[in-house]
Structures are given as structure tokens and as C-alpha cells.
Amino acid sequence: MSDLADIVADLRARVRYYASLTDLGLPPRPATMAPVDEPAASIGEAASDAAAGLQGVRDRVGDCQRCKLAGGRRNIVFGQGNPSARLMFVGEAPGAEEDAQGLAFVGRAGQLLTDIIEKGLKIPRRDVFIANVLMCRPPENRNPEPDEIIACQPFLEQKIDLIRPKVLVGLGKFGAQWLLKTAEPISRLRGRVGDYKGIRVVATYHPAFLLRTPSAKKEVWEDMKVVLSLLAE
Numbered sequence: 001m002s003d004l005a006d007i008v009a010d011l012r013a014r015v016r017y018y019a020s021l022t023d024l025g026l027p028p029r030p031a032t033m034a035p036v037d038e039p040a041a042s043i044g045e046a047a048s049d050a051a052a053g054l055q056g057v058r059d060r061v062g063d064c065q066r067c068k069l070a071g072g073r074r075n076i077v078f079g080q081g082n083p084s085a086r087l088m089f090v091g092e093a094p095g096a097e098e099d100a101q102g103l104a105f106v107g108r109a110g111q112l113l114t115d116i117i118e119k120g121l122k123i124p125r126r127d128v129f130i131a132n133v134l135m136c137r138p139p140e141n142r143n144p145e146p147d148e149i150i151a152c153q154p155f156l157e158q159k160i161d162l163i164r165p166k167v168l169v170g171l172g173k174f175g176a177q178w179l180l181k182t183a184e185p186i187s188r189l190r191g192r193v194g195d196y197k198g199i200r201v202v203a204t205y206h207p208a209f210l211l212r213t214p215s216a217k218k219e220v221w222e223d224m225k226v227v228l229s230l231l232a233e
């Protein structure tokens with residue numbers, strides 16, 4: 001009975017999340033979300049290795065014009081790291097420095113994330129994969145909008161399907177909510193282990209938030225200890 005209650009609660013959370021992304025309050029159907037040429041599953045099967053598969057995704061992204069952010073970006077920030085990473089981070093969107101360089105998490109928040117990975121987790125940053133919910137910078141670093149998240153979603157799904165990390169970390173509200181398909185606040189999502197297509201998910205605060213609120217580093221370290229224990233299983 002409690003399993004059924006959990007399933008119903010999970011379904012309700014997913015419906016609320018998708019309702020928060022759509023005017024209609026209906027889940028977006030992958031087939032109609034964006035004109036991506038191939039579904040993620042067939043890409044995963046066709047790719048003989050993750051690196052080639054990721055290059056294929058990048059090729060399909062091309063000079064993407066699938067949402068309104070295309071007009072203001074300087075570079076598409078595809079994400080970078082080890083295509084066979086056991087640990088993958090999903091953040092929100094590129095900032096100014098990321099937009100300028102075309103690389104994820106290279107500004108001040110990126111340096112802090114590097115410290116979390118290398119000094120905290122003791123993992124070389126090149127061994128993880130880092131991506132964002134959006135690949136283009138929102139103007140003035142505003143929050144991602146629902147139509148943008150939906151338009152970019154198939155590409156992130158494909159990256160995760162190809163990398164198949166052991167653990168996913170959702171950085172901040174947008175990364176965590178996207179992975180867990182819920183509209184719950186990050187303060188409630190962190191501190192427990194979630195699931196994305198059979199991959200364990202840990203939610204934690206975004207490094208940009210940590211720059212403004214250093215006292216939250218304690219909670220992030222607690223979350224990273226959970227990550228380490230999951231990686232060790």
C-alpha cells in the first residue's frame with residue numbers, strides 16, 4: 001500500500017513539474033517538443049561509444065534555433081568532460097563567461113564547482129561530465145523559461161542516455177527539478193536520493209548560490225558525502 005502511495009505521490013510531483021513548464025498543464029510529449037532528428041534511445045543503441053554518440057548529439061544541435069535564446073548567445077555551451085563519466089553534474093544555464101568561452105562552469109561559480117569536485121570529492125574535474133539544462137545564456141542571467149527548458153530538453157536527455165553515469169548531481173533548483181521531474185524547492189529536494197531513469201540523483205545547491213551564501217557549504221558537503229557513498233557502492 002505504501003508503494004502505491006509512493007507511486008501516486010511521484011506521479012503527482014511529475015504532473016506538477018510539467019504543469020509548471022506548460023501553459024496547458026500537460027506533460028510535453030517528446031515527439032512534439034523539438035525537431036530533433038532521432039529519439040534518444042536509438043542514438044544510444046547506434047553509438048558504438050559515448051564519445052562518438054556525444055559528437056553526434058553536438059552535430060544535431062548544430063546552430064540551434066529551437067528557442068528564443070539563440071538570438072542572444074555568443075556560443076552554444078554543450079557541456080564537457082569525460083564521455084564515460086561515473087559522475088555527471090547538471091546545472092542551470094551558461095553565464096557570461098561560459099557564453100564567451102563556450103564551456104560550462106568556467107566563471108567564479110565554475111571555480112567553486114571545480115573545488116567541490118577536486119578538493120572535496122578528490123576526483124579530477126576532467127573525469128566528470130558537466131552540462132546544463134539550457135545550452136544558451138538567458139539574457140541578464142534570468143531564470144530559464146518553460147518553453148526554453150522544453151526546447152533544449154531532448155539534447156540533455158540524449159547526453160545522459162549516452163554517458164549513463166552512476167550518479168547525477170542536480171545543481172540548484174533548475175538542475176535538480178529537471179532531473180527529478182518535480183516542482184519542489186531545492187531545499188526539500190536535497191538531503192535525499194532520487195532517481196532519473198534508474199540513475200541515482202543527488203540534489204544540492206548551485207555554486208552561484210554558494211558564492212552568495214557561503215554558510216550553505218556545510219549542506220553541500222553533506223550532499224557530496226552522499227555522492228561519494230553512492231559512487232562507492
Ligand code: SF4
Binds near residue numbers: 064067069
Ligand atoms: S537553449 Fe537549447 S534549444 Fe534553445 S537555442 Fe540554445 S541549444 Fe537550442
